[in-house]
Amino acid sequence: MNSKLLRKGVLGIAGLAFASGVVAGPATAQAAPSVESKPVAVTVLADKVDKGTLIPHGVQGEQSRIDLDDEQVANVKAIIAATKKAGMDERAAVVAIATALQESKLVNLGHLGERNDHDSQGLFQQRPSSGWGTVEQITDPEYSTMAFLKGLKQVDGWQDMPLTEAAQTVQVSAYPFHYAQWETQAADLVAEHWNS
Template sequence: MNTIMRKSVLGLAGLAFAGGVVGGPIAAHNTQSVDARPVAVLQADKPAVDKAKLIPHGVQGEQSHIDLNDEQIANVKAIIAATKKSGLDERAAVISIATSLQESKLENLGHLGDANDHDSLGLFQQRPSSGWGTPEQITDPEYSTMAFLKGLKQVDGWQDMPLTEAAQTVQVSAYPDAYAQWEQQAADLVAQYWNS
């Protein structure tokens, strides 16, 4: 080992020893109690979602919330996966999930008989008779989300619109303002599952 390298190694060892002597006894006599409650652990490989981008206009109106079962959470994850596959961002996922919360409560609905709204099916209550696809396609969560997102991409400036306006432009609902009530829950779901 050359002389410069040896001096560097010995110097680092000396600093480590000095730090242990100074830090050791002080640390050993620390009498402050430690809060033993569990803390959230963030994984370094999964960056947090920028929550400001999820709701850029703030929520509009009173917000609704429902508890989700495993099937509904699986549909949330399917919507997020399809959004990523389509190359769109978290805001598009928020709009998609809020739309599905309004249309089907995130349930992949088949034909409901007399309770059916015309021939509306799936997560987004899309209609085969309106050109959204076949019943089999519309009841496939990936397909129905991709179809919704294709419509969203065709809306000029959807990124800068309030959620309810963007969703209504795609869905053409009889209740255009109803989508807004789901924005907070949709944003919370995207924040929770986008990087999972």
């Protein structure tokens, strides 16, 4: 996807970006790396969720995994609840959780002072200056998830995109391919918590 088309799509997302083109971060005009995709087995016990809906296109690249504490698990559950409230399916929850894993490791981050990336905050590192909402809103897990999902809904064909491309189209990260590494853990978390 070229950067002109990417910026145009982002600007059209429900007024989440300013008309001047200021968005959550610099867009890059890189083509997706050529990586062999293959289906991945989700490693949770339960047959609570149709596993084919979680990773329908296979994963790209090496996968990362972190141990989660109670706060991070609560944020996973909040993302899943918001996804259901938005009327979206398990795949949308996988994309949202993988995005939050990359952006904040599922920790609801406040302003980090000198270490802060512009004015990015919350689970999705959304920026008030880019129209995502107030600081209070973007540090509320339900609000920030709903804002992310609102953007995702407006990406034509997001269901048919690799996870990292769908996430990048909403987030416009300086590191667009980093989302892919969290797909397996995100799918495991959705399978574990979707019906809990």
